Structure formats: C-alpha cells, structure tokens
Amino acid sequence: MKEIVVISGKGGCGKTSVTAGLAYVGSPDIVIGDADVDAADMHLLMAPENTNAEDFYSGKLAVVEQKQCVLCRKCISHCYFDAIAINDGRLEINPLDCEGCGLCTHICPTNALRMETQKAGVLYVSTSRTGAPMVHAKLDIGADNSGKLVTKVRNTSRAIAEQKGKSIILTDGPPGIGCPVIAALSGASLVLIVTEPTTAGYHDMLRVHDLVKKMNVQMALVLNKAGLNADFEQKIHEFAKNHDIIDLGELPYDPIFSKSISEGLTIPEMDNEDLKQRFNSIWKDLMALSQ
Amino acid sequence: MRKKIAIASGKGGTGKTSVSVNLAAQLSDTLNPDSQHVALVDLDVEEPNSLLFFKDAERFYHDDESRPVPVWDEKACTLCNKCSQVCEFNAIAFLGTKVLVFPDLCHSCHACSVLCPEDALPMQEKRMGELSYYKPTQSNLSLSEYRLDIGQPSAVPLISSAIKRINQIPGDNQIFLLDAPPGTSCPMMEIVKSSDFVLLVTEPTPFGLHDLQLAVETVEKIDRPMAVVLNKAGSGADHLIDNFCELEGIPIIARIPQSRKVAEAYSRGELVYKINDEFHEIYKSFSEDLVNMLKTLDLE
Numbered sequence A: 001m002k003e004i005v006v007i008s009g010k011g012g013c014g015k016t017s018v019t020a021g022l023a024y025v026g027s028p029d030i031v032i033g034d035a036d037v038d039a040a041d042m043h044l045l046m047a048p049e050n051t052n053a054e055d056f057y058s059g060k061l062a063v064v065e066q067k068q069c070v071l072c073r074k075c076i077s078h079c080y081f082d083a084i085a086i087n088d089g090r091l092e093i094n095p096l097d098c099e100g101c102g103l104c105t106h107i108c109p110t111n112a113l114r115m116e117t118q119k120a121g122v123l124y125v126s127t128s129r130t131g132a133p134m135v136h137a138k139l140d141i142g143a144d145n146s147g148k149l150v151t152k153v154r155n156t157s158r159a160i161a162e163q164k165g166k167s168i169i170l171t172d173g174p175p176g177i178g179c180p181v182i183a184a185l186s187g188a189s190l191v192l193i194v195t196e197p198t199t200a201g202y203h204d205m206l207r208v209h210d211l212v213k214k215m216n217v218q219m220a221l222v223l224n225k226a227g228l229n230a231d232f233e234q235k236i237h238e239f240a241k242n243h244d245i246i247d248l249g250e251l252p253y254d255p256i257f258s259k260s261i262s263e264g265l266t267i268p269e270m271d272n273e274d275l276k277q278r279f280n281s282i283w284k285d286l287m288a289l290s291q
Numbered sequence B: 001m002r003k004k005i006a007i008a009s010g011k012g013g014t015g016k017t018s019v020s021v022n023l024a025a026q027l028s029d030t031l032n033p034d035s036q037h038v039a040l041v042d043l044d045v046e047e048p049n050s051l052l053f054f055k056d057a058e059r060f061y062h063d064d065e066s067r068p069v070p071v072w073d074e075k076a077c078t079l080c081n082k083c084s085q086v087c088e089f090n091a092i093a094f095l096g097t098k099v100l101v102f103p104d105l106c107h108s109c110h111a112c113s114v115l116c117p118e119d120a121l122p123m124q125e126k127r128m129g130e131l132s133y134y135k136p137t138q139s140n141l142s143l144s145e146y147r148l149d150i151g152q153p154s155a156v157p158l159i160s161s162a163i164k165r166i167n168q169i170p171g172d173n174q175i176f177l178l179d180a181p182p183g184t185s186c187p188m189m190e191i192v193k194s195s196d197f198v199l200l201v202t203e204p205t206p207f208g209l210h211d212l213q214l215a216v217e218t219v220e221k222i223d224r225p226m227a228v229v230l231n232k233a234g235s236g237a238d239h240l241i242d243n244f245c246e247l248e249g250i251p252i253i254a255r256i257p258q259s260r261k262v263a264e265a266y267s268r269g270e271l272v273y274k275i276n277d278e279f280h281e282i283y284k285s286f287s288e289d290l291v292n293m294l295k296t297l298d299l300e
Helices: A015-029 A042-046 A074-078 A103-107 A146-164 A179-185 A199-214 A230-242 A256-263 A273-290 B016-034 B082-086 B111-115 B156-168 B186-193 B206-222 B238-248 B260-267 B277-299
Strands: A002-007 A030-034 A049-064 A084-087 A090-093 A113-127 A133-139 A168-172 A190-195 A218-226 A246-252 B002-008 B037-042 B058-070 B092-094 B099-101 B123-135 B142-148 B174-179 B197-202 B226-233 B252-257
Touching: A002 A015, A002 A146, A002 A179, A002 A273, A015 A030, A015 A042, A015 A168, A015 A190, A015 A218, A015 A256, A015 A273, A030 A042, A030 A146, A042 A133, A042 A256, A042 B206, A049 A090, A049 A146, A074 A084, A074 A103, A103 A113, A103 B111, A113 A146, A133 A146, A146 A168, A146 A179, A179 A199, A190 A199, A190 A273, A199 A218, A199 A230, A199 B260, A218 A230, A218 A273, A230 A246, A246 A273, A256 B206, B002 B016, B002 B186, B002 B277, B016 B037, B016 B174, B016 B197, B016 B226, B016 B277, B037 B156, B058 B156, B082 B092, B082 B111, B123 B156, B142 B156, B156 B186, B186 B206, B197 B206, B197 B277, B206 B226, B206 B238, B226 B238, B226 B277, B238 B252, B252 B277
Parallel strands: A002 A168, A002 A190, A030 A133, A030 A168, A190 A218, A218 A246, B002 B174, B002 B197, B037 B142, B037 B174, B197 B226, B226 B252
Antiparallel strands: A049 A113, A084 A090, A113 A133, B058 B123, B092 B099, B123 B142
C-alpha cells in the first residue's frame, strides 16, 4: 500500500483542486484522505455519502471545583499561559488560553483543580460520489491538536485501504510547514508538491522542500497556474531538476479552476480535453512512481 | 489611536498577504499626515512572505527567537520518574537509568521543572526561529517578520513571543497589521485573541465561503469585531459571500476585483495598490473605511 500526500507550503496554490482531480481519475484504486483538518474542503467536490461520524477526543483542559478553591492564587502565579484569573471572587480558567499541561492541578494545595479530556473534532468515514472510500475530519473551533487529528485521518485511511483492498491512499495535506504538515508527512511513500509561479509560491516551495528532505520522503511536483510568470516557471523547473524532485509538468492559470469549484466538480469532469489528459498523465506518472 | 488588526482567512491563497502588504502601504500613505504610524507584522511564521513585496527594505534589527525547554541534569536526578508522569505532552521519557527530553514535543509549560523534587530539569532557552525588523524605503511603514525554523512543529510559541514584543512597543499612535497564518486553529486564534479588530479575506467560491464560515465562527468565539474583504471579486459567485455576510451582519469592507494583471504583478512581488487608478481608489477607500471603523470601536 502506498500513500501519496499532496502539500504546497503556500495556501491557495490549487492543492485541493489537484488532489480532487487526481482522486476522480484514480478513483477505483484509492482511498481519499483529507488531512487539511482545520479548513477541509475536499468534501465540497467529492460529495461524500453514507457518512459515519465519530467524535475525536484529544488534549485536556483544567477545570475548577469551586467549593474546594480557597483563592490562594498559587495556580495563577504558576500558569505560564496566563489562563487563570479571579473574577468576582471565583477562580476562572480561560479554555482558549489553557494549554492543558496540568501544572496547576499538581501544585494546588486543596486539590481544587482537575483535568478533563476535551472533544477536539469529528472524524468522518464516507463514500465519495466517485465510489472511493473517503476519510475526512473537522477540527472543532478553537481546538488544539490538529496534528493528532491528521494522524487519526491517516491511520483510519490506512485501515480502510487494507480492509477494502485498495493499493493507494491519496491524501490532501495541510498548508504550511508546522505540526499538521509534519504529521501528514511522516511515513508517506511520496509527496506531491503543488506550487505556483509566484514569488511567494516559489519561496514557500523552498521551505516545504527543506522540510520534506529532512523527513526523507521522495518528492514529485506539479506547477499550477502556469502562464502567470515565465521567470518563476523556469526557476521552479530548474529547482526540481537540481534537487531530485520528479517534475510532473504544468497546469495552466485558468478561470476553469474557480468555475469547477463553483459547480462542485473536479477539473477532469469539466469540458476541457487538454486538462483531462493532463490529469490522466499526472496520475499515470504517480502510479509508475508508486510501484 | 493604538490598534492591532489581524488579517486572517480560513482558506489559504485567498490573498491575505496581498491585502496585508497593499493595505499597509496605502494606510501608511493615508495616515501619515496625522503622524499615525503603521507597522506590518508578518506572523504567518511558517511561510512569511510580506518581505517579498518590499524588495529594497533594509533590515535594521535581527535576533534569534527562543523558548524555554527542560534540560536533564543527570547529577541532580534521583530517577524518581515524576517528570515523565506529569508531562501531558509525552515530551519526557523515563528509561530506568536515564531521562530523555524531546524538545519538539515540549510545550514549555514548566510542569516537569517546577515539580521535580531535585531541581534536576532546569529550563534553558532553545532557538525556534528568528525575528527581523525592516524599514522599506518607498513607504513610511515599518515591517517586522517572524520566521519559524524548518522542522519546528509549533508556530504558537513564536507567535506569542511576537505579540509580547508588539505589546511592549510604546506609542499611542500605532496601527499594527498582523498577517496571520491560514486556517482556524491555534496559530490563527493566538493572533485573533490579541487583536482589536479582524479582517477576514475571502474569495467568491464555495471553498472560500466554507472556510470563511469557519473563520467567522472562530472570531465570534473570541468575540472580536470583524469585517470581510472580498478578494478576486467577480471571478466566481460573489453572491455566496454577499448572502452569508448579510445574514451574519458582517460588513464587506472592500471588494477587490479579480484581474490577471494584478495576479501577474503579485507573482513578481509587486505592490498592486498603485498599478492603476482603479486599484488605488479601492485601497484608498478601504483604508479610510477601516480607519472610520476603528474610530467607532473607541466610541462604543
């Protein structure tokens, strides 16, 4: 079983459009994972059905037992996240500031504080409208631990791929280079970087490349929005060539991308032969690389 | 007036950075006669890009940013294993004869260090990124950038450190524009929490709408006033955003039309607010409306 994770560093390079297009083309062999858990959009194109939802618990928050609290302020002076305060004679914990470290519960002389596990989101297992199983998630507003939810999406995708005999997991990754991305990359078979020929797209691709290199995963690249800036297009292709990144070619800067999103369709479903062929050929190349 | 304005978006690539840099430059032009200073702070620490739009900016200050993590003092340790038991983040492993600290998993909460009966886990500063202050030559604004080291898992400690520094900058006539990371989780919240006002940049597609809804929910939870910037207007389904904002009672403070010319200028790292009269007018009235909104905040 192989897992292809699609990332971009910079948001808005077309990561989800590319992933959804490839998921459409490769549908019979794959499980689709959406690991962009704090702004998951894949479901808007793949219209998943028969959804099984499961609450995701992770991380803890401190809770006060008012009766036991003597307002000694010891917890307030020890909290490094300034999450505790006294309001109207009551000890209050701001759940948005509480890091869940538990230090206050250990130092409280009257045992007035305890930790409670929090619901951090929901994990969904569904069938996409193309028939491929799909695993996606929604992080609760203000919840921590998006990295752990990403790991949960990936582990569930793997279990379902095994169960249904699918050879490929195609995962839409989160933007950036931090914790959720690291969680999305560890142990992946292949990373597909979607980039764009802009100064910001190029700069972010360099940072994401450094991260993937550290994690020792094979990289391939698709240059989206081609036609916008010839200099950066050349720079990106050269960078790929010189850094052992498999260059899978270009997709054009074209209003068809936002049009397809508005219609709830993937790019290969739009009326454009050239783009259909490009998605087919990118998928074929990815399959050859995953062998 | 002293205000911090978060510029955020649920979805990446809606034009958050583009709006930040152009608005900052225009706001600085608009407000300069009132001796009101504008500072653009790039807090998209995983992928900071604002500087790319001020190519001639001169760096006048640079420093490491660090955070405290525990370091094991083998001599003082009695191998009681309390540290690994209290750590909620699995950042400490007790191996029977020694204690291993994983700094990447550490949240700098100090629990192990405070609770160790032998003081065998003193906290020591460890680098997580860097900060740079710049002075662009073509504008009166100042620019600071916070950049997370590659491989560092969490953006939040760097962002909190940046916000502490901003709060220490003196002066009543300061407007800080904080370019936030995409998404709605901890890094974005950390910035919204410390702001007086939030601008949410979106695009007129179902993706834009979906992620805007999440961003609005987050800002409402933290209870901050907000306005929406509709970028790439006319490229898709503007009514999606219009309807949602009307329903929620959120003002659309600016509409920036989709334009290939602007996309090309952006790709080269050029400020677009002066490329033609139409965009200049849009950013001018955007700046004026923003200042007026900020003034009403003080009246309330």
